[in-house]
Amino acid sequence: MLLTAYSGAILGPIAKVLGWVMNGIYMAMYNLFGIEDVALSIILLTAVIYLCLLPLTIKQQKFSKMTQIMQPEIQAIQNKYKNKKDQASMQAMQQETQLVYEKYGVSPAGSCVQMLIQMPILFALYRVFYNVPAYIVSVKNQFSGLVDTISATSGFQDTMTQIMKDYKLNVSVDFTTTDTSALKNYIVDVLYKLPKSGWENLTDYFSNVGSEVDTLTPHMNKFNYFFGLNVSDTPLNVIKTSFASHAWLILVAALLIPVISYLTQMLNIKLMPQAGSNGNDQMAQQMKTMNLMMPLFSFVMCFTVPVGLGVYWIAGAVCRSVQQLFINKYFQNLDMDDVIRKNQEKAKKKREKMGIAQNQIRDAAKISTKKIDSTAESNKMSxxxxxxxxxxxxxxxxxxxxxxxxxxxxxxxxxxxxxxxx
Structure with a gap:
């Protein structure tokens, strides 16, 4: 049993793969440079993920550029069926729009692929950051001596339960189990979530753990803290405890996590090319709304998720911004006519493989925005x-x-x- 690693059918395997990569990064940093730092591992893991996603990012933005080129024809079709809500007209509009996409050799779902890939990664990373010792073996091993001492103490189950209540730890554990291995894993889960004050007061609960705590604390300060913040704790909880203890610098650091997350995501959006719109394009309006809402969403969520996930969002936005600078330069020298020609060739080969003649597609997809007859019958297929x-x-x-x-x-x-x- 690899601690209490998340066992979900979909996210579980993804989390294990990401945890394995993160463990490799952590061990490489320690073996090469003697660095024990979970937050730095998160940042490097983020860079690796976005480097792997770079081809998809370029493909998505090519699709965005292509959409701008297709926009006059698509808008002409939308205007043609603007006031017609019957089923036949709606179907005809969808068919004619699909033909425009086929003519340019692109798929209407082209912009969704990256999001469909990123969302499971984001949720799986949440599980990894939520319980790092379950995925980074060397971090788990740091707790071995302390866990052995606690598990050998009579009535430790009740004491660990009391610690969870006192520090309001939201950890899924079952101290009633008779499985010794599972009990030790649960102890690690609780100890890893303890705030700094919890470690300082741990000897009040277990009087015989002083030497183990003294040995482990310096390592904890190295691998589990980012500018004084526990990466497994939430900024909201850190703000509350820091305010109560008058630790103002820690409070400011905790507040900066959601603020910087918001600012870096806004920077990333500003650098991204924006699709042109005449104000009537519903999809463009939805994109503008999403561009405004997503940074606000990350700002609010950053208060309630582990600091490690906030660090990931910040690192991700910075990585995307750096990528975008290079992508923008790449697109400045890109011949879109050549891209369209290649897309059409690929689409032509695909259609020929299906047995559909190219001239039939060309005749069906040929739309002249200057000659569209808005009074023509729209409920019949050509x-x-x-x-x-x-x-x-x-x-x-x-x-x-x-x-x-x-x-x-x-x-x-x-x-x-x-x-x-x-």
Missing amino acids: SAQKELELEKAAAKKANAKAGSMAAKANMVRDFNEKNSRK
């Missing part, structure tokens, strides 16, 4: 569009897998055709 859909359906049937319903339908059709010729 002949080119019908032909395109029929070709797609025929291609899918022709490429049907053996044993599938489509393959069986083809067999029946062939049988009927043979009999009709007799």
